[in-house]
Amino acid sequence: MEFNRVVGTRRSIRFFKSWRPVERSKIQVMFEAANRASRSMNADYFRAIVVNRDDLDAETRDALRNPTTTADLDLAPTYIFWYIDLDYVAGAQDRLKELVDQHALPAAHGWSKAYVDDFLWPQVLEPISKDLNAVIFMGAVETGIAICNAINAAVDQGLGTCMHAFTANDTVKPLLGVPDTWLPVWLQLVGYPAEEPEAGGQRPRRPLSTLFFEGSCDHPWDEDPEVTEQLTREGMIQEPGPFPYRAQEVRMLSRMYGLPE
C-alpha cells in the first residue's frame, strides 16, 4: 500500500476476526517498523511483549479481564503490551558517540565526542535521568513515535489494530515477568478486521487551520486545494464516516459476537 493510503486507511479497529490468527512474520514487520522510528539520543525508550490470546490458558485469560476490558480481549487474537523502559538513558553516552562516529551527528552541527563526554552527559542527560517527570515525559513521546510506526505497519499488512488503556498491569506484570523499570503505556490489540477496513468511514478531523500555523500563531495554515485534492486521490483523505450502513454493520457484528447493542 502506498504511504498516503496507509495513513488514510488507519482506523481504530474494534471488531476482529476472532478466529484468524496473526502471522508471526507480520508482527515482526510491526516490531521492525517501531525499531526504525525516530528517537532522541538513539535511545531504546520502548519495550513490547507480544502475546497470542490462544496461547493463554483460560485462567490467565480470565485474569486479564476486568469490567472495562473483556470483549476486546476476546475478539483480538494478538495483544502487544507496550512499555517505556525508564532506564532508557543508560548507555546514551555511548550511543551518541556511536552516532558521532557514523557522521550522523557531525561537527558541522556542533557535535563531538568531547561534547558528549564533557558536557552533554554530565550536565544534561545524567541529571535528566534522575528527574522522573522528565524521564516519563520523554519516554512517552518517543515510545508514541515508535508505536505509530507499528500501527502503520499493521495497516500496511492488512491488519486492524487499536490502542487500549492498560488496565490490568497488576496482573500482567508478574504474568509476563515485566521488570520494575518498565512503565505500561498502551495495550495494542491486533488482528484481521471483522468490520470493513474503512470501519464506517474516516473519522472526523478538524481543519488544518485549527491545528497548524505558518510563521506565527496569528496565521493559521492555509490549505492548498490542489494538495488536498491530490491527497484525496491518493487515499490519505477518504470518505468521511459514518457510511449509511455503519449502524447496521455494527449491529450485525455485535449480534454475531453476542455483544451489547
Added chain:
Amino acid sequence: MIDALDVGHHATTPPQPVGAAEGSDPADPFDGSPAVRRWLEQMGDRDPAEQASDVSLLRRFCAAELTTPDELVARCLRSTKSGDTAISAAGRRATDQAITAFAATEGLSGREAIVLGNRLRSFLIHNGIFLQGPASIL
C-alpha cells in the same frame, strides 16, 4: 428457566408498552424511569418485539436484585470528594458479577448466557456506565 423469548434478539413477542408489560402501574418503577427511557432512546429504531423482550429481561433482573432500573445505574456510581459523580469501580464490578450470576440462575450457559448478560449490560452502557462483557467467539 427462561423462555426462548428472552434469550436472543430475534423473538416474536407482540409489541408492548415500554414501561410495563401488563399495563401501566403508577407504582411500577419502570413507568417513567429516566434510565429505561434513555436506554431505549439510545438504542434507536428496533424491532418492538426485541425492545419489549429486553425490557422484560431487565424487569426480571431488577426483581432478582430487589432494585429498580434507576437504582441499578446508581449502584455503579459514586460521589467524589469534589462533589462530582463518577463511576464506582466496585459498584460496576459487583453489578457485572450479578449479571453473570443472573444468567446462570436463568439456566443458561455458553453463548446464550453471554448474550443475555450483554443485553443487560446494554442498559447500563447506554446510561453512561462503561462496561464490557465477554464476546461469544466459540
